[in-house]
Amino acid sequence: MRGVVMHAPGDVRVEDRPDPRIEQPTDAIIKVSAACVCGSDLWPYRGIEKLEAATPMGHEYVGVVEEVGSEVTTLKPGQFVVGSFWASDNTCEICRAGYQSGCVHRVLMGTIGTQAQYARIPLADGTLVATPEVPPADLIPGYLAASDVLGTGWFAAVAAEAGPGKTVAVVGDGAVGLLAVLAARQLGAERVIAMSRHESRQKLAREFGATDIVTERGEEGIERIREMTGGLGAHSVVEAVGTQESMMQAINSARHGGHVGFVGVTHDVALPGLGLFGALVHLHGGPAPVRRFLPDLMELIGDRTIDPGRVFDLDLPLDRAAEGYQAMDERRAVKTLLRP
Amino acid sequence: MRGVVMHAPGDVRVEDRPDPRIEQPTDAIIKVSAACVCGSDLWPYRGIEKLEAATPMGHEYVGVVEEVGSEVTTLKPGQFVVGSFWASDNTCEICRAGYQSGCVHRVLMGTIGTQAQYARIPLADGTLVATPEVPPADLIPGYLAASDVLGTGWFAAVAAEAGPGKTVAVVGDGAVGLLAVLAARQLGAERVIAMSRHESRQKLAREFGATDIVTERGEEGIERIREMTGGLGAHSVVEAVGTQESMMQAINSARHGGHVGFVGVTHDVALPGLGLFGALVHLHGGPAPVRRFLPDLMELIGDRTIDPGRVFDLDLPLDRAAEGYQAMDERRAVKTLLRP
Numbered sequence: 001m002r003g004v005v006m007h008a009p010g011d012v013r014v015e016d017r018p019d020p021r022i023e024q025p026t027d028a029i030i031k032v033s034a035a036c037v038c039g040s041d042l043w044p045y046r047g048i049e050k051l052e053a054a055t056p057m058g059h060e061y062v063g064v065v066e067e068v069g070s071e072v073t074t075l076k077p078g079q080f081v082v083g084s085f086w087a088s089d090n091t092c093e094i095c096r097a098g099y100q101s102g103c104v105h106r107v108l109m110g111t112i113g114t115q116a117q118y119a120r121i122p123l124a125d126g127t128l129v130a131t132p133e134v135p136p137a138d139l140i141p142g143y144l145a146a147s148d149v150l151g152t153g154w155f156a157a158v159a160a161e162a163g164p165g166k167t168v169a170v171v172g173d174g175a176v177g178l179l180a181v182l183a184a185r186q187l188g189a190e191r192v193i194a195m196s197r198h199e200s201r202q203k204l205a206r207e208f209g210a211t212d213i214v215t216e217r218g219e220e221g222i223e224r225i226r227e228m229t230g231g232l233g234a235h236s237v238v239e240a241v242g243t244q245e246s247m248m249q250a251i252n253s254a255r256h257g258g259h260v261g262f263v264g265v266t267h268d269v270a271l272p273g274l275g276l277f278g279a280l281v282h283l284h285g286g287p288a289p290v291r292r293f294l295p296d297l298m299e300l301i302g303d304r305t306i307d308p309g310r311v312f313d314l315d316l317p318l319d320r321a322a323e324g325y326q327a328m329d330e331r332r333a334v335k336t337l338l339r340p
Numbered sequence: 341m342r343g344v345v346m347h348a349p350g351d352v353r354v355e356d357r358p359d360p361r362i363e364q365p366t367d368a369i370i371k372v373s374a375a376c377v378c379g380s381d382l383w384p385y386r387g388i389e390k391l392e393a394a395t396p397m398g399h400e401y402v403g404v405v406e407e408v409g410s411e412v413t414t415l416k417p418g419q420f421v422v423g424s425f426w427a428s429d430n431t432c433e434i435c436r437a438g439y440q441s442g443c444v445h446r447v448l449m450g451t452i453g454t455q456a457q458y459a460r461i462p463l464a465d466g467t468l469v470a471t472p473e474v475p476p477a478d479l480i481p482g483y484l485a486a487s488d489v490l491g492t493g494w495f496a497a498v499a500a501e502a503g504p505g506k507t508v509a510v511v512g513d514g515a516v517g518l519l520a521v522l523a524a525r526q527l528g529a530e531r532v533i534a535m536s537r538h539e540s541r542q543k544l545a546r547e548f549g550a551t552d553i554v555t556e557r558g559e560e561g562i563e564r565i566r567e568m569t570g571g572l573g574a575h576s577v578v579e580a581v582g583t584q585e586s587m588m589q590a591i592n593s594a595r596h597g598g599h600v601g602f603v604g605v606t607h608d609v610a611l612p613g614l615g616l617f618g619a620l621v622h623l624h625g626g627p628a629p630v631r632r633f634l635p636d637l638m639e640l641i642g643d644r645t646i647d648p649g650r651v652f653d654l655d656l657p658l659d660r661a662a663e664g665y666q667a668m669d670e671r672r673a674v675k676t677l678l679r680p
Contacts, residue, residue, distance in 0.1 A: 273608065
C-alpha cells in the first residue's frame with residue numbers, strides 16, 4: 001500500500017509500505033477513507049522533536065472496516081468507523097473514568113501511521129465507533145475532525161468548564177483552538193473570545209461561534225481579557241498552542257477560581273510555581289481522551305448540528321502529502337486533509 | 341500593646357507596638373485570644389523569603405470583638421470570632437464563587453500582624469465569623485486551627501476532590517498535611533495515605549484518620565503509591581510542602597484523570613510542561629479560600645466532631661514567641677500556639 005513516511009525534518013515522502021495485517025485478535029484493519037496532517041506532526045517536521053529513524057506518519061483517521069480479529073465482537077467489515085489517536089480498551093478503570101488517553105493498555109496511533117491506504121487499529125472494540133450507515137462524502141471531513149482536532153478542542157473546552165453563563169477565552173487559532181471555540185459555544189458559553197491575529201482564522205472563529213476577537217498577545221492579551229471581564233479575567237480559558245508564552249497567557253487570563261484547559265503539547269515549557277500558586281486557577285489538560293466524546297460528537301456531525309470539517313482548508317490526494325505538510329508549516333493552510 | 345516583630349532571619353522579638361485603631365468604617369478591632377506561628381512564617385525566618393524591614397508577624401487569629409467601625413453591621417463587641425489570613429469582602433463576584441482568597445478587595449493579614457494582643461481586621465463583616473457563644477477554653481486551639489491550617493488542609497482535600505470511594509495520598513506531614521488527612525477522612529475518602537517519616541507525625545496522622553503510612557519519598561514514594569493502587573496512582577493527592585520534589589511527587593502519584601490539590605507555597609518550583617501534559621491530571625491550588633469553609637468547620641469544631649487543635653504541640657505565652665519559632669524551625673514542634 002501507499003503511506004506517508006518522514007525521513008528527516010522537512011522530508012516527507014509517500015512510499016510503498018507493507019499492507020497491515022491482524023497482529024492481535026483484538027485488532028481491526030480499516031481501509032482509510034481520509035486522514036490528515038496534525039499540528040503535532042509539525043514538531044518533527046520542524047526538527048523540534050527528534051526523529052530516531054524514518055517514521056510512518058499520521059494518527060487521525062476515518063475508514064471502513066476491512067477485517068477484524070477473532071476477539072473483536074462489536075464491529076464487522078463494511079462499517080464506517082472513527083477512532084482517536086490513542087487506541088484504548090475502553091474497559092479499564094481509567095477508561096471508565098473517561099480518560100481513555102491514559103488507558104492502561106493504550107497504544108499511540110502515531111506509532112502505526114494512518115496517513116496511508118490501510119491501517120491496523122489495536123483494541124478495535126474499545127477504540128472504534130461506527131456510524132449507523134456509511135455517511136455521504138460531504139460528511140467525511142467532519143468525522144475526520146472528530147478523530148483528533150474536534151475531540152481535542154472539545155476536551156479543552158470541557159477541561160476549562162465552558163458552559164452557560166461563562167466567558168471563555170481561547171488562546172491559539174489553529175484547528176484545535178478554532179474547534180474549541182465551536183465546542184465552547186455548543187457547551188452553552190455566553191461569550192467566546194478567540195485570540196487571533198489572522199483574518200481568515202478570525203472569520204472561521206466567528207462562524208464557529210466566537211462573539212469577540214482579541215488580537216493582542218502576551219501581557220497585552222491578558223490585559224485586554226481583563227478589561228473585557230470587569231477586571232476579573234475569564235471564567236474559562238483554553239490553551240491550544242503549547243508554548244511558554246501561550247501557557248502563561250492562558251493562566252493569567254483566567255480569574256481566581258477559574259479553569260484553564262490546556263491541550264497544546266507543552267514543549268520547552270516550565271510553569272513558575274509562585275505564578276501558578278498566585279493565579280489560584282484550576283489547570284487540567286494533556287492528551288485528550290477523545291474516545292469519551294466520540295459518540296456524542298459523531299451524532300452532532302451526523303445530524304449536521306456542527307460542521308467541524310470546515311477546518312480543512314486544503315484537500316489533497318495522499319500522494320501529495322508533502323505539499324500538505326509544507327502548506328501547514330508555512331501557515332498557508334490551517335489543516336490538510338489527505339485522501340488515499 | 342505587645343506584638344511579635346521579625347527583624348532579620350532568625351531574629352524574632354516581642355515588642356511594644358502601637359495599639360491598632362479603626363482606620364476604615366468596615367474595620368473591627370479584636371482582642372486576640374490566641375495566635376500561632378505558620379509554616380510560611382519560617383520562609384523569612386530561614387532567609388528564603390527576603391525581609392525588606394522589621395515586620396510585624398502573624399496572620400492566624402481568634403479573638404473577641406473589641407470595637408467595630410461605623411459600617412460594620414453583623415458583628416458587635418464581645419463576640420468570639422475567627423477569620424482567615426486574607427481579609428475579604430465576601431460579596432464580590434470572586435468571593436461569591438468561593439474564592440475569597442482572591443477577593444477583589446482582599447487584604448493580606450500578614451501585613452497587619454496578628455501575633456499581638458490586639459489586631460485590626462479589615463472588611464470585618466466579610467472576614468470574621470462569630471460563634472454563637474464565647475467557647476470554652478479547650479476549644480480555642482481548634483478554632484485557631486480553622487483560621488489557616490485546617491482551612492488550608494481542607495481546601496487542599498477539596499481541590500484534590502477527596503470523597504467517598506477515593507484513595508487520597510497526602511504529601512507533607514506538617515500541620516497542613518496532617519489536617520488534610522483529617523479533611524480527606526471527613527469528606528468520606530475510603531483510604532487516606534499519609535506520606536511521613538516522623539513517628540510522632542505518623543501517629544497524629546493515624547489519629548486524624550490516615551489508613552496507611554508511606555515513608556518513601558520522591559520516585560520511591562511514587563512507586564509505593566502506584567503499588568498500593570493497582571498500578572494506577574491515587575485518585576486524589578494533596579501537596580502540602582511546596583518544593584520541586586514534593587510537587588512532582590504529588591503530580592506523579594496521581595492517576596490519569598486524577599486530582600492534585602496543592603497548598604504548599606511553591607518557592608523555586610518550575611513544573612515541566614511535558615511532564616504535566618503527560619500526567620493528565622487536574623491541578624488546583626494556591627492561597628486557600630478559608631472563608632468559604634469557616635462556617636462549616638466552626639460547627640464541626642464547636643460540636644466536637646473534629647479536634648484540629650491537636651496539631652498545636654507547643655503552647656507558649658506571646659512573650660516567648662522566639663522559642664516557638666525556633667522549635668518549629670528545628671522541627672521539634674509541628675505548630676506553636678501563642679497566647680497574648
